Amino acid sequence: MTYVENKHMKNSNYYLKKRLTLGTLYFLIIILGISMLLPLIILISTSLKSYEEMLMFPTTLLPKNITFEAFITVFRDNPFFRYLGNTAIITLFTVIGSVFTSAFVAYGFVRFKVRGAKLLFGLFISGMLIPGQILIIPMFELYNRMGWINSFLPFIIPPLFGGGIFNIFLQRQFMRGISREVFESAEIDGASELSIFIKIALPMNKPVLITIAIFTFLNSWNDLFGPLIYLDDPELWTLAKGTYMIYQNAIGELGATGGTILPWNILSAANVLVSIPIIILYFFAQKHFMEGVKLTGSKES
Amino acid sequence: MKLGTYISHKIGYHRSKNVWFWLFTLPATIGFIFFVVYPVIRSLYLSFTDMTLLAPDEAKFVGFKNYASFFSGMDPLFWLSLKNTFIFAFMNVAFTIVFALLVALLLNNNLKGKNIFRTIFFIPSLLPAVASAIMFRWFFDPSNGVVNSLLRLVGMSSPPIWLESAQTALLTLVIISVYGFGGKMIIFMTGLNSISESYYEAAEIDGAGYWTKLFKITLPLLSPIIFYNILMGTIGALQVFTEGFVISGSGPGNSTLFYVLRLYNMAYKQPFRLGQASAMAWLLFIIIGFITLIYFLVSKKYVFYQDGGE
Numbered sequence: 001m002t003y004v005e006n007k008h009m010k011n012s013n014y015y016l017k018k019r020l021t022l023g024t025l026y027f028l029i030i031i032l033g034i035s036m037l038l039p040l041i042i043l044i045s046t047s048l049k050s051y052e053e054m055l056m057f058p059t060t061l062l063p064k065n066i067t068f069e070a071f072i073t074v075f076r077d078n079p080f081f082r083y084l085g086n087t088a089i090i091t092l093f094t095v096i097g098s099v100f101t102s103a104f105v106a107y108g109f110v111r112f113k114v115r116g117a118k119l120l121f122g123l124f125i126s127g128m129l130i131p132g133q134i135l136i137i138p139m140f141e142l143y144n145r146m147g148w149i150n151s152f153l154p155f156i157i158p159p160l161f162g163g164g165i166f167n168i169f170l171q172r173q174f175m176r177g178i179s180r181e182v183f184e185s186a187e188i189d190g191a192s193e194l195s196i197f198i199k200i201a202l203p204m205n206k207p208v209l210i211t212i213a214i215f216t217f218l219n220s221w222n223d224l225f226g227p228l229i230y231l232d233d234p235e236l237w238t239l240a241k242g243t244y245m246i247y248q249n250a251i252g253e254l255g256a257t258g259g260t261i262l263p264w265n266i267l268s269a270a271n272v273l274v275s276i277p278i279i280i281l282y283f284f285a286q287k288h289f290m291e292g293v294k295l296t297g298s299k300e301s
Numbered sequence: 302m303k304l305g306t307y308i309s310h311k312i313g314y315h316r317s318k319n320v321w322f323w324l325f326t327l328p329a330t331i332g333f334i335f336f337v338v339y340p341v342i343r344s345l346y347l348s349f350t351d352m353t354l355l356a357p358d359e360a361k362f363v364g365f366k367n368y369a370s371f372f373s374g375m376d377p378l379f380w381l382s383l384k385n386t387f388i389f390a391f392m393n394v395a396f397t398i399v400f401a402l403l404v405a406l407l408l409n410n411n412l413k414g415k416n417i418f419r420t421i422f423f424i425p426s427l428l429p430a431v432a433s434a435i436m437f438r439w440f441f442d443p444s445n446g447v448v449n450s451l452l453r454l455v456g457m458s459s460p461p462i463w464l465e466s467a468q469t470a471l472l473t474l475v476i477i478s479v480y481g482f483g484g485k486m487i488i489f490m491t492g493l494n495s496i497s498e499s500y501y502e503a504a505e506i507d508g509a510g511y512w513t514k515l516f517k518i519t520l521p522l523l524s525p526i527i528f529y530n531i532l533m534g535t536i537g538a539l540q541v542f543t544e545g546f547v548i549s550g551s552g553p554g555n556s557t558l559f560y561v562l563r564l565y566n567m568a569y570k571q572p573f574r575l576g577q578a579s580a581m582a583w584l585l586f587i588i589i590g591f592i593t594l595i596y597f598l599v600s601k602k603y604v605f606y607q608d609g610g611e
Contacts, residue, residue: 028407033418039437042447104328105329124329129590131540133564133582133585135344137344137578138339144354160332161329161336162331224543224546224547229565240429240430247438247547268439270432271431282424282427294487
């Protein structure tokens, strides 16, 4: 190490060069950062503009007169609180179902090494390879026959049965790290399997529980496909579907009135409202988001 | 607790382990049967019928007709949707991976405020797809969108009309999709973090400069993660739906008609052609499987595993 430093010392240009490269790096990263933030800034700024100001050319980055008119319109013309409530119900049930059932099943796999366990697990994992598009069509048919269309059941029942194969996999990976002696000594103390699961396995698996909760929340909150096919009744729409329909209706109205410019300030306000909970969640649980991305690869798909 | 002791006493320790195992895994076993096994068999069956939801009783077994219809040339939209999807997937993966990798490498230089920048780059990927889709639909609006306002401001008199032209619509969707590169960037950053300092120290002693270190150490050691990102990125991009659906529908001249969008229109709109759509879904599975296989074969040559394999 000292050898390396000495060699650099000899080169009198070294520090100047280093400072120049550092300068370029900061320059690049700041430009990139601004271009990533710009859309979000424009989104928020537009949501705070009046329709007239939004139409003005050239567009200003920040609103001249801040008005909450667009937000008021969103709530006045649409049952936005209902959308929020529906989304909250679906998301809450999905998250709780996924987190606890996947832990429950993972406990079974980690704690009891019986014959057939590996085979069963391998079977489950192979199920992950089947793309959702294949599975959804027969489920759509089945739910339709069972009268589950236009209810929350297609969203909240499936997570109760295993909570997602990938989540079981994550829980199992983490739970394997818990020493067997911890479980065994609890067993000797006379604890039942259910109480070992609740009092030992669950608390020790907390980091994974949080990660799974966050990513299930994200997927459920952002899901458009599910509500598109299962929820026709406007009373049951979620925020994602509601926002999509606000946009569709605005296009429809435009066609009817022969106008050319959509009320982007109102649409932006709706977008801001849908996105805010996620941004807040991110700032509260930054660390877990990072962990989650590492564990799960990526959010989308 | 009483149940536990009862079972143990009644049937003996080892058999009770067995009972407990099946009890704990029961929810997943039921779930697997109902939500994986059943739909796989059912959709495979459906794919050989002309089942529609509106007239399920009139469904007949049609053999390979659904599959054959895609290849017969009588269905030009099938090929178009496949082509659009491939072009989108290729460009999306290429741009997203390169961009995510470059930014991760930039941030890897111990810059001040690294965490702030990481947050700025990551947050857009968390936005609900609906929200960012509507946002970009507006930004790329030809008449009063932000992008063209800026282009006019710098003197371009007739800027592109982006999503409203069959020539540029697909490309515009690619540009938009790259905005969500943050997740892949985080994965790259984690990978970069895990490369041991000692490699670089050794290389520096040998007089290696930045570029040598990048190409001889960083990229080879990162190659499994690059491979992973490319694979998952491709699988995800081939199933692209929301972006196209919200932003452009099938686009001007069907130029952004994606495979899954066409599948959606087939299965979930009147008259709900479940049979044909199932065939389409199985074909997608085969395509994805085939591409995955090719990736793994190619990766054997280029991906470097530190521990020597698998």
